Amino acid sequence: MGRAARLGGLLVLVGALVGLSAIPVGAVLRSGAQWSRRQRADLPAQLLEPPAAQLTRVYANDGRTLITTFYDEDRHDVTLGQIAPVMQQAIVAAEDTRFFEHGGVDLKGVARALASDARSGHAGQGASTITMQLVRNVLKEDPAERAAATADTPGRKLREIEYAVELEHRLTKQQILQNYLNIVYFGDGAYGVEAAARRIFGVTPARLDLAQAALIAGIVQSPDADNPVSGDKTAAEVRQGYVLDAMLKAGTITRAQHDRAAAEKLTYSGATQPNGCVDASGQADAWGFFCDYFERWWDGQAQFGATKAAREDALRRGGYNVVTTLDPDVQKVAAKQSRRVYGLGNKKTLPIAVVQPGTGQVLALAVNRVYGTAEKTGAGEKDGTGKKSTVNPLVSGGSGINGYPSGSTFKMFTMLAALEAGMPLSTDYDAPAKLVTEWPDNGPGNCDGRYCPGNDNPAWMDGHRTMWDAFGRSVNTYFVHLEEQVGPAAVVAMARRLGISFSSPSDAELAASPDSWGSFTLGVVDTTPLELASAYATVAADGIYCAPLPVAEIDGRKVTASCRQVLDPRIARAATDAARCPVGQQSAYGKCDGGTAEQVAGMFGGLDVAGKTGSTEDNRTETFVGFTPTMAAAGIANDPVDPSDGVGRGVESRVVTAVARTLRAAVGNATYAGFTPPSAAQAYGG
Known part of the structure; x- marks a missing residue:
């Protein structure tokens, strides 16, 4: 059946349900043809390539050690090949058993839903195919489309129908299923199957087994209520049973598989993704201060947006993979050396920075503080007046901190x-x-x-x-x-x-x-x-x-x-x-x-x-700055709150030792060429 005929048939069905049967069928079919031509021209581009918000991952210089993530919505798109087949089968069984048979709209389901809507006087959510749900979820991501996409009206349902039919002619079923699994909400802040698998079970979507997949698929209908971590665990398991039964009925699993999955004891991870610098890894080594410097660097890069607000939005929604210059080993030594001079609770600080000559790469930004907003005073210090936690950029400066x-x-x-x-x-x-x-x-x-x-x-x-x-x-x-x-x-x-x-x-x-x-x-x-x-x-x-x-790399591209x-x-x-x-x-x-x-x-x-x-x-x-041909490090002992409160001469040697040991760690065990001597003219003139 062609698009015009299919849409015309839907209009006849809708007209019959809402009292428009006096309109001649031929006119309806002509309207359907015009509708189809209009939708081919007007189909929103985002339906073909959903621009859903993606979390940005920020790594240390090894490209594997996660510092933190930034996101408004915890979502990370994956390909269909990265999603376990049982997860794909489970979502189809849970949400749209005829997904691979219809052309975007299940006519039987629509007829039932529209009849119910006509009797009740408002539009419901029933009979929405996976394709129609994809349309609604994508349009909700666009602020300009959000109101229309969530309106409780027959018009909203009709628009979903027309877009779904057209979308089925533009994308394959596999593309539609992939896009749906990446955009749908699973509760507890998890958007898309990657976040759901990670948050609920602590695995990638490729590693989901049948029992886990059935439970995740069952959440979609009531994501916040049925999420087993943040909602009703019993309700989630009831929905899991419904999905397993649907899969058995559809023939995608055997009775033995069904029974084993139903009997499996599930363990819920509940692990949330860190969000921002306060949640940064390496709390013991003060990674948050480096993270804060990275974020302020990002905010100053015009390629990520015309304004600071636009750049922040790009960081939290753009889905970047960032490899920074932070060296966890050097940072660990720097933090240890700083805290040997002053403890976490001391009101005085020793911020230490390490930089690579010739590249500008920042390997460490450490200080005897925890990066955070909670104030804790007096731990292990005689005066009991110091802060343990701060978000002030004590090592790099900025935000009113001049140094x-x-x-x-x-x-x-x-x-x-x-x-x-x-x-x-x-x-x-x-x-x-x-x-x-x-x-x-x-x-x-x-x-x-x-x-x-x-x-x-x-x-x-x-x-x-x-x-x-x-x-x-x-x-x-x-x-x-x-x-x-x-x-x-x-x-x-x-x-x-x-x-x-x-x-x-x-x-x-x-x-x-x-x-x-x-x-x-x-x-x-x-x-x-x-x-x-x-x-x-x-x-x-x-x-x-x-x-x-x-920063060393962004999405695989070198940054210099x-x-x-x-x-x-x-x-x-x-x-x-x-x-x-x-x-x-x-x-x-x-x-x-x-x-x-x-x-x-x-x-x-x-x-x-x-x-x-x-x-x-x-x-x-008291300050010491040291350098070799390959590294430079500096530290300044100070009282960041009361500059008139001197650190005293006695700390000088300890500052020198702390910074020098940090520099030595940054240099590493490899030998390096020595400094080039100056010419005789530079030494003696002439």
Whole structure:
């Protein structure tokens, strides 16, 4: 029977049931032909390829370890070949026994349903074939179609009929069945058979046995009431019996199979899919902070939508498979080392970030906190005032978190600016205990209205210094003098080139007019461990800055960082040579003479390593950033709630050790080539 004839027959049937029999049959058939032509043109495209919301899965860098999922609806489409045959047979027996025989509409069922509707005065749900149900479920996904798709009217039923008949001519029965099994709701937040199998029995749909399949198929009629996990377990098992009986009657199973399935004792998993960063795996190792950074990165990517709201919608409905850069082993070490310095309940924190030079890939973002909203105080801490849980991005910054001053680590930017200005590493200066500068200062401790910083340990720091030993011993007056020579504007610009964002409004204001910013080289600017690790990774990568990147692949497509050459490689190599002094190694020219983190060298054996410590005024923060040719890591000990509450000098060595051990874990057991020595011109000029 052709489409026009079939639709005409349906119209005759409908007319008879609703009092339209006075219309001549020929007119009805002509109407059916016109209807058929209209539907071929007007069939909504989404009925052919249902755009149902899909959950996005986010994995660690191995592509297998699940970090979390994001979804509005827990649904993941599968092919018919990934669904057990007994599941396919069960859903047909439960919902549409004549599915493989009719053309989208079961005329006998429609006649019964419409007669009932005419008597009751409203449209019911009976006689809906799998194809008609597919039409309704797909249209419900479209906000513009939702009202019409759920309207309790004969018109809604007629539209389902016309679309179902046309759909049967566009798709195969197998395509229709596959689409139906992927879109139908099974209760307890499970959309589609993949989510139902996973949530109810903890298996994939391919592994469902007959008893499990019959129970899942029976849920569709009343998904929330009959779901055995969130609803009535007894009702679910009654429906399972109905489906098994229907399958037996249809001849798809034998009596023996029926009886074995009916007697099978089922165990319900009830396992829900994690949703968002609060539900992220690795709670013990604070994976949620990395997850949060990933989500904020996603929100900034224009390819996922024109607005932040559109990008969030894409993340929760787009069905992406994302492989991130998170290394669970490195993250574990970073979290362990942070919590060795400060426990979970301590109000002070040690956020640690690990970045790969040359790629920008972020391997770890750890801190002594649990990522979450529940506040727990006092556990194991003497003062009992600390939070265990937070969703503040303490490692990466953002959402109003600007970071923390990192002290003398900013001397790196002054050294780079000086090298770029043509000053060699051998540039010498007789550094005094206190230096009266050219810059005006009306704050406390000024010298006749001039900025005059001093050395923290004059006996060890004062005297004739070069960049090598001044960087190793962290001599304030040497680097402030060097900043005078090149100008604060050049140093600020260097920091910007290496990724320092100046996200604090007060820092941004000073950076806009930096000519008198004499204290800049002493690290008074708020930054984050992630920014700092990325800046030093630039030096490690011969001057190539890569924006920090938390993603390696999306749906199998490689994602690469935005990288650019911001330093002459010769400048970067010279700075690296001086940066070996603080960690207890020797420069290529044998000019290191003392360092503030000399224990680091022993942790790396014969492998090259470099870095810098940083202490702020009154030891409010203590920082260490270290790098090798292959990895960079940074950590800043601080009080994130009360910056005036200093961490104290005593924690410096522990911070250095924690970050260095994290860096060593990130490097791994493989050997790597050492740093490239600077040229003689960079070392001595000429």
